[in-house]
Amino acid sequence: MQENISSKELMLKKIRKALLEKRDHPHPNLEETPLYKKEEELLEIQFAEQLSAVSGNFIFCESGMDFIENMLELADRFKWRKIYCWEPELQGLLEQYEFPFYKTDKDFEMAEAGITLCEALIARNGSVMVSNETGAGRRLSIYPHHHIVIAKTGQLVSDLKDAFALIKNKYGSQLPSMITTITGPSRTADIEKTLVLGAHGPKELFVFLVDDFS
Template identity: 85%
Template sequence: MQENITSKELMLKKIRKALLEKRDNPYPNLEDTPLYKESEEMLEVLFAEQLTAVSGNFIYCENGIEFIENILHLADKYKWRKIYCWEPELQELLTEYEFPFYKTDKDFELAEAGITLCEALIARNGSVMVSNQNSAGRRLSIFPHHHIVIARTGQMVMDLKDAFRLIKDKYGSQIPTMLSTITGPSRTADIEKTLVLGAHGPKELFVFLIEDFI
């Protein structure tokens, strides 16, 4: 007489059989396996590649003079007239070379470009880490259509954990209340899956890495 087995019983029977079978772990050392493959590229090169891949712009400068030359070129190209900078050390540099900018938030609703510092550049994914500790706060990094970031070579790190190490070394127990990473210009594909840049923030991101900076 053939035993009647329901589909549920058959499924449970297969599960019990599978559990009794000895199966080799296909990934025996998964926890010890690094998440990323090691890269032999220079951090600056890797960062530039990753930033460019997400529609960002990378400009390397040996010193402040090269920075001024490059930002003058961008200002002429994009016809910037209202450029805002609230970082005292950047203001000093711009003033030294008579570069026009706004020191206050007068007519800020008309801002075309904002110049800020950053906490770190993360080479792995081309991201910029910013915090609310800088004088620019958060407004200059999200409101103007063009965001210009100034970084020193010592702020270039490989991974996010390295960026947090810089933060800890810099601030100790007084960690900023706001830390954020920026990966390329603002973007969204919410409407009909069409990628749009600048939907919720800057539509252009320029990262200046200056070798010899004050």
């Protein structure tokens, strides 16, 4: 019995000694510790590569006119007739160039394409960050077969931490109740382990990075 007590006291003595020792960094500052090595590629290239790797489509546009020209090409290729846009900023751009679209949810069950803004583009994994605070809400990003995302160059960031910094700077303490990321078209492999795109959401994702909205 005495031996057990001595062993216990010895162990406690070692613990007390260890706690009293001075340590330079007992609690490392993980916030300032980089999780990934610094990338040498431009963010635009990195995002395009990562988005393509998850079956997404990246299109860089120098201006609003360039965006409209690309949209006309896509609409012709996929024979879109039901294109929906509920973002006031994007509606103004589309109307400026007389691009046809639906402002309301009329015949929404027949929607073929939805055009939305986003909160950020995350270059490291090719993801699009969205929230329920945008004019499109949630429906336009999940219901139509084709989801078109429009982002400005200032919304392109390196990783998730930078994307949340944009959100915090934009909304302050009033954060959106829903913040999520979209990484390529929806997918599932639940049926016989076969990968299927668009099983529970858009079959195609197009991300436009527009340098100048004017």
